[in-house]
Amino acid sequence: MDENKQPSAELEINQAEEIVIHSIAETMDLYGITSSIGRLYAIMYFKQHPMTLDEMKDEVGMSKPSMSTAVRQLQEINIVKKIWQKGSRKDHFVAEKNFFNYFSQFFGTKWKREAELNLFAIEQAEHRLQAVMEDEKNEESLKERAEQDLQQLDGYRKYCYWLQKLVNSMESGEIFDLLPMDNSNSKK
Template identity: 55%
Template sequence: MADHNETARETIERAKGFVVDAIAETMDLYGVTPSAGRLYGTMYFENAMTLDEMKDELKMSKPSMSTAVRTLQEIDMVHKTWQKGSRKDVYVADKNFFKSFIHFFCIKWKREVKVNMEAIFTAEKNLKAVIESPEVDKAIKTEAQHYYELIVESKKYYYWLEKLVINFENGDIFRQIPIEDE
């Protein structure tokens, strides 16, 4: 019986390891290092962990662990929580992949829209000044007009991306693409 239990325990640990390794490998999509990904994967299977428990489990230094935790907190995948009877900070992984995905990508998409729309508005003003200037020759005005039309056309994408963010944040995306069991 003991051998079967030990074999079963090893099988469970191997199964968890497959998932942790896959999470660590794919976390680069979120701009997260593999070690922070491994931490998230490990925490995914735990209810709550202190920095010392994380350090011991992953064999990482405390500063590296703190950096990884902070990174995961910034993208809302790990939260500090209070645990009765503990004086140490305790952390919990957010296990809702849908929420994490939406939060992370909406932040990135909003930033993309903001940065690019600011640049577009500035470029439009500059190009309009060239187009409307009586002192500039026709060839240069034509070139400025061409670039102006290109950036005006690009705004369609950014307006669409803003709508996509809204659909993710308000949950409408799940009416279009429902979450289904297998």
């Protein structure tokens, strides 16, 4: 056997990991995380030990400042955490390996912000529309338009409240009572 070749099993593992790393990076790109940052997360996912910025830089091929920015972004969405390592002065980081936690953190944060921003906007808009409807100087067609907008905003508010319930159910874990984490569709 050629000494420069990796053993076949190690090569298979590396290729299997690379397939999933590529897939995670691509799917994270769908949700606004650049594929390079998604790739970093996916590489960290397969590591069985915490990684330093230098190790990440070598593994991913990004500059250390870019790596630092990427790790900070992953920390902001709570899917990478800094941990303390005894005897080391460097920062060490680990990736969230539980995709149910990852999902809850990633989407919960975004959905909570969406609901809050939109409920605030709806409230502001309602005050203005109500003022248009109550002002006797306004034409009837404008009052009707304001009334239609108010009715539409009521539907939008219901969506935002539902979204808040969804986030709350994810934070409490209640969602998993409704949608259990089972393997019923997995390969045996």
